[in-house]
Amino acid sequence: MALFMINRYLGEEEDGQSNGELRSKALLNKLQERAKARELQSLASKKASDVQDAQASEQRGVSVRKTKRKVEQQEEEKPKKKKKKKEESIIEQDDVNDTPAEDTDLSTKKKKKKKDKKGSETQEEKQQTAIDEPENQKAADTQPEPPNASSSFQVLGGFKSKAAQKVQRVLPKWLAEPDMIERDITSHLISLSDVPGICPLLSKKLQANGIQNFFPVQAEVIPAILESVKSGLLIGQGGYRPRDICVSAPTGSGKTLAFVIPVVQALMTRVVCEVRALVVLPTKELAQQVYKVFCTYAEGTGLKVVIAAGKKPFAVEQATLVETRGGVSRSLADIVVATPGRLVDHINKNEGFGLQHLRFLIIDEADRMIDSMQQAWLNQVTKAVYKNGRGSGGSLFSRVQPGPITLASLSTPQMPLQKLLFSATLTQNPEKLQQLGLHQPRLFSSTHGSASEEKFNFPQGLTEYYVCCTLSKKPLLILHFLLRLKFNPVLCFTNSREAAHRLFLLVKLYGGVEVAEFSSRLSPSERQKTLKNFEQGRIQLLISTDAAARGIDINGVKCVINYDAPQYTRTYIHRVGRTARAGKAGVAFTFVLGVQEDKFVKMVQDSGSPSLQKQTIKPESLRGMESRYEEVLNELGRVIKEENAKKRF
Numbered sequence: 220m221a222l223f224m225i226n227r228y229l230g231e232e233e234d235g236q237s238n239g240e241l242r243s244k245a246l247l248n249k250l251q252e253r254a255k256a257r258e259l260q261s262l263a264s265k266k267a268s269d270v271q272d273a274q275a276s277e278q279r280g281v282s283v284r285k286t287k288r289k290v291e292q293q294e295e296e297k298p299k300k301k302k303k304k305k306e307e308s309i310i311e312q313d314d315v316n317d318t319p320a321e322d323t324d325l326s327t328k329k330k331k332k333k334k335d336k337k338g339s340e341t342q343e344e345k346q347q348t349a350i351d352e353p354e355n356q357k358a359a360d361t362q363p364e365p366p367n368a369s370s371s372f373q374v375l376g377g378f379k380s381k382a383a384q385k386v387q388r389v390l391p392k393w394l395a396e397p398d399m400i401e402r403d404i405t406s407h408l409i410s411l412s413d414v415p416g417i418c419p420l421l422s423k424k425l426q427a428n429g430i431q432n433f434f435p436v437q438a439e440v441i442p443a444i445l446e447s448v449k450s451g452l453l454i455g456q457g458g459y460r461p462r463d464i465c466v467s468a469p470t471g472s473g474k475t476l477a478f479v480i481p482v483v484q485a486l487m488t489r490v491v492c493e494v495r496a497l498v499v500l501p502t503k504e505l506a507q508q509v510y511k512v513f514c515t516y517a518e519g520t521g522l523k524v525v526i527a528a529g530k531k532p533f534a535v536e537q538a539t540l541v542e543t544r545g546g547v548s549r550s551l552a553d554i555v556v557a558t559p560g561r562l563v564d565h566i567n568k569n570e571g572f573g574l575q576h577l578r579f580l581i582i583d584e585a586d587r588m589i590d591s592m593q594q595a596w597l598n599q600v601t602k603a604v605y606k607n608g609r610g611s612g613g614s615l616f617s618r619v620q621p622g623p624i625t626l627a628s629l630s631t632p633q634m635p636l637q638k639l640l641f642s643a644t645l646t647q648n649p650e651k652l653q654q655l656g657l658h659q660p661r662l663f664s665s666t667h668g669s670a671s672e673e674k675f676n677f678p679q680g681l682t683e684y685y686v687c688c689t690l691s692k693k694p695l696l697i698l699h700f701l702l703r704l705k706f707n708p709v710l711c712f713t714n715s716r717e718a719a720h721r722l723f724l725l726v727k728l729y730g731g732v733e734v735a736e737f738s739s740r741l742s743p744s745e746r747q748k749t750l751k752n753f754e755q756g757r758i759q760l761l762i763s764t765d766a767a768a769r770g771i772d773i774n775g776v777k778c779v780i781n782y783d784a785p786q787y788t789r790t791y792i793h794r795v796g797r798t799a800r801a802g803k804a805g806v807a808f809t810f811v812l813g814v815q816e817d818k819f820v821k822m823v824q825d826s827g828s829p830s831l832q833k834q835t836i837k838p839e840s841l842r843g844m845e846s847r848y849e850e851v852l853n854e855l856g857r858v859i860k861e862e863n864a865k866k867r868f
């Protein structure tokens with residue numbers, strides 16, 4: 220351990236002793252003697268100082284002397300402590316990592332002291348060694364001395380340091396104690412007739428669409444929403460504003476019908492066509508999907524459902540939303556399904572488009588809508604709702620932004636705006652939820668609010684595996700799953716559209732698998748067509764970015780493969796949630812590199828996954844595919860070069 224050469228002060232023996240060991244011993248003895256002498260001296264001086272202090276307290280000028288004495292004592296203590304340190308370091312020899320700076324400092328001080336006390340030191344030492352040590356003093360010497368034991372300074376406080384406790388977040392009651400929703404769909408189906416308040420028309424429609432029973436989330440949430448419109452659309456029950464509703468239930472548990480049915484039922488008796496329900500979703504595909512469900516259940520009720528998600532040009536959407544005749548505009552939509560960007564465009568640029576009659580604001584995939592920096596849309600919606608416009612001035616419909624409840628604020632009844640939030644991974648972060656300005660929210664959830672961490676529920680029928688592999692074996696693995704293990708259809712996720720495209724080209728070049736890609740490389744219409752083909756079984760492997768990870772309901776997906784391990788819990792939950800939907804069984808595999816394994820397993824287990832297992836694919840299983848794969852890799856390089864060249868021109 221003698222890594223560094225440290226120059227130590229060696230006293231008078233320095234010249235005489237060349238042998239390092241002898242020198243150390245001599246120095247050690249000398250230092251020990253000195254230390255003892257100092258202790259005795261300090262003890263004696265302490266006693267004297269105590270006596271002096273007692274006397275001096277009655278006299279004037281006592282403080283000056285005391286200070287002097289203390290300073291002296293401190294001066295004496297310093298070398299003593301340093302010497303003690305030095306002793307220890309010598310005893311421990313090479314086991315101690317000395318700091319060169321400290322040593323240099325020490326030796327300089329010693330040298331200086333030596334100069335100051337030249338001659339007197341030897342005399343002093345002799346005197347001190349001549350003094351007999353009392354027995355108890357000897358014993359005390361062997362005991363570890365508390366810091367500052369010889370100092371007359373009083374130690375203030377004297378608290379023992381404690382390890383800081385982890386701060387547990389305290390959830391508001393509504394988040395900590397939600398209305399529980401059963402996670403197991405199949406054993407908790409509720410007959411349509413057992414859910415109160417569903418009108419016969421909708422009941423018939425549900426049955427006509429193959430819905431014989433409600434899923435747990437529907438059985439809980441539908442009556443709660445219907446209850447809030449019991450007194451009609453214009454005022455809440457008893458004149459009060461209804462509570463906002465938040466729903467957190469697993470992927471594929473039927474959340475869409477949980478808002479479609481009550482909203483259609485609540486609006487179907489309306490007289491004038493105005494935008495009364497607005498559904499906001501993060502992507503065009505999701506908007507299209509929800510729009511279709513609304514159309515199915517609104518059909519025959521007289522309600523008009525319009526989509527404003529940028530699938531069609533602005534002017535076309537404008538014409539479907541508003542009709543203007545003789546300078547008077549009229550709404551053509553009761554229910555609008557929109558993406559945030561296009562919605563803001565209509566609020567700002569479509570003159571006749573108004574939200575003054577909005578009764579329901581439904582935010583699907585709510586956590587994504589909060590997280591993404593698109594919340595500007597919410598302010599715009601709120602402004603539009605409370606804007607005095609067509610048909611609002613002074614009438615029963617007039618609205619003012621709600622503030623604190625007072626007698627005056629309750630005296631004029633106004634149409635309430637109720638927010639309904641849905642997600643499989645709804646945040647439990649009250650600060651984030653607060654951004655939505657919820658009014659006395661009520662939470663329906665399949666998990667208990669946890670003070671320590673966010674846990675989510677996974678679909679009951681889902682089995683999760685992860686496969687450890689190397690980067691170069693990933694393409695072979697996916698081919699193995701399709702060609703040898705015969706998984707079909709497979710929805711596969713990559714972390715970027717470039718990766719999705721590369722893998723798509725590779726599988727296509729390899730042959731034997733009907734493959735397609737789904738990402739922002741395709742136009743919205745191409746994407747829609749691809750999803751349709753996949754749903755109809757014309758595509759065996761769909762390679763997608765996270766564009767298809769959320770909310771997309773593709774019938775019959777039995778297997779999800781995370782070709783690239785997702786980085787976030789929520790992404791994982793939504794990706795694997797594309798299978799095992801509506802109480803059916805499904806399997807999800809995640810390809811994990813060696814370096815990712817621990818982090819990935821921890822992430823999934825911490826999120827509340829009950830069944831993640833490791834699956835091993837033996838290298839022999841991939842044999843026989845390698846040579847073709849090598850050829851394909853060469854071809855792939857050429858194809859990508861060609862594509863890049865085309866892009867440049």
Ligand SMILES: Nc1ncnc2c1ncn2[C@@H]1O[C@H](COP(=O)(O)OP(=O)(O)OP(=O)(O)O)[C@@H](O)[C@H]1O
Nearest residue numbers: 432433434470471472473474475476643770772801
């Ligand atoms: N009561 C029901 N009976 C039979 N099938 C149902 C029922 N309710 C919903 N489904 C079907 O279950 C599937 C999943 O429903 P939905 O898309 O609403 O789930 P979700 O909870 O919104 O999922 P995600 O969180 O992934 O968006 C759909 O195909 C839907 O038609």
